[in-house]
Amino acid sequence: MDSASSDRPVPGQHLAPTVARSVKILVVGAFGVGKTTLIGAVSEIDPLRTEERITTASVGIDPGQPNKDTTTVAMDFGRITVTEDIALYLFGTPGQRRFWDLWSGLADGAVGALVMIDTRHLEDSFEVLDQLELRTRIPFAVVVNQFPDSPDYPLERVRAALDLLPETPIVECDARDRQSAVLTLITLVEHAMTFPVFQKVNA
Amino acid sequence: MDTEEYRDHPVRSYVLTSGRAHPSRNTLRPETLVRAVESRPVLSTAGRLERELVQLCQGTLALAEVAAYLALPVSLVAVMVSDLVDAGNLTIRSNHQAHVLPGKDILEKILDGLRKL
Ligand SMILES: Nc1nc2c(ncn2[C@@H]2O[C@H](COP(=O)(O)OP(=O)(O)OP(=O)(O)O)[C@@H](O)[C@H]2O)c(=O)[nH]1
Numbered sequence: 001m002d003s004a005s006s007d008r009p010v011p012g013q014h015l016a017p018t019v020a021r022s023v024k025i026l027v028v029g030a031f032g033v034g035k036t037t038l039i040g041a042v043s044e045i046d047p048l049r050t051e052e053r054i055t056t057a058s059v060g061i062d063p064g065q066p067n068k069d070t071t072t073v074a075m076d077f078g079r080i081t082v083t084e085d086i087a088l089y090l091f092g093t094p095g096q097r098r099f100w101d102l103w104s105g106l107a108d109g110a111v112g113a114l115v116m117i118d119t120r121h122l123e124d125s126f127e128v129l130d131q132l133e134l135r136t137r138i139p140f141a142v143v144v145n146q147f148p149d150s151p152d153y154p155l156e157r158v159r160a161a162l163d164l165l166p167e168t169p170i171v172e173c174d175a176r177d178r179q180s181a182v183l184t185l186i187t188l189v190e191h192a193m194t195f196p197v198f199q200k201v202n203a
Numbered sequence: 204m205d206t207e208e209y210r211d212h213p214v215r216s217y218v219l220t221s222g223r224a225h226p227s228r229n230t231l232r233p234e235t236l237v238r239a240v241e242s243r244p245v246l247s248t249a250g251r252l253e254r255e256l257v258q259l260c261q262g263t264l265a266l267a268e269v270a271a272y273l274a275l276p277v278s279l280v281a282v283m284v285s286d287l288v289d290a291g292n293l294t295i296r297s298n299h300q301a302h303v304l305p306g307k308d309i310l311e312k313i314l315d316g317l318r319k320l
Pocket residue numbers: 029030031032033034035036037038092094145146147148173174175176
């Protein structure tokens with residue numbers, strides 16, 4: 001997959017005519033944590049990319065570009081036809097505060113979010129978790145990617161370091177492996193089903 | 204990218220405005236499913252991109268897929284789709300309200316589907 005290419009992808013992979021409902025899960029996490037890899041591992045289409053120019057509401061937050069007032073944010077996504085009538089979309093987006101306006105629209109109506117964590121740079125995920133907890137009500141599960149040089153922390157230590165609620169799922173994953181990636185999605189949807197809102201609402 | 208044809212459109216991001224500028228856009232999300240209405244020919248006044256968009260939607264696609272295939276931002280494609288729905292050339296396939304969370308029955312179906320992958 002050549003993510004740097006700006007060539008248009010070849011269109012044509014329509015959904016089956018029976019599909020009449022779509023749902024989405026967000027895949028968020030710091031730069032380079034493996035969002036696109038996980039999406040690509042489970043998607044039935046080659047991951048697609050769109051870009052959005054956004055105005056950064058918080059000028060000066062990015063010390064590298066103090067005078068920039070617009071920036072381009074890429075969103076990678078894939079799709080899984082999970083039943084004959086439901087398509088699940090996976091939207092990968094950086095979750096930092098300065099992109100909030102963009103991904104708050106994405107979070108609206110989502111089943112939940114996978115928060116991908118690289119234990120070599122744990123602190124990079126704090127901001128994403130803060131945004132999710134403070135500014136959305138969507139369920140999330142934490143996915144710990146294992147890189148060859150990742151420190152070998154037990155998951156409970158990572159949970160403590162991230163200050164997660166006891167009920168928030170945390171799982172290890174190899175984002176390149178389809179079954180491993182599918183398991184993270186199952187974990188998230190199972191967790192979403194325990195949310196109080198789902199005990200009574202039936203859409 | 205040819206944005207000349209869109210000078211008349213408010214090319215502001217629907218995610219930034221939460222669709223407030225245009226009520227019919229409220230229902231459009233990146234995952235919203237759209238499809239062309241076959242019986243409805245595209246108006247001769249429609250631009251090249253509009254034709255291309257309707258052509259793409261001969262089968263069902265999500266708004267985000269249309270945007271990726273056209274190499275345009277989702278926000279811009281949402282504006283085009285909204286206009287094409289109003290013109291009767293596109294229909295919105297997904298039969299739910301954008302703001303309503305998927306219910307437990309839907310989550311159960313998703314889980315079943317994921318477990319079979
Ligand atoms: N060993 C290992 N490598 C991984 C894993 N997930 C991703 N990688 C590698 O990490 C690199 C970055 O992965 P991406 O999927 O591009 O990360 P991303 O989060 O989409 O990155 P940005 O979109 O740039 O923020 C790639 O070289 C992947 O092959 C994993 O679970 N294990």
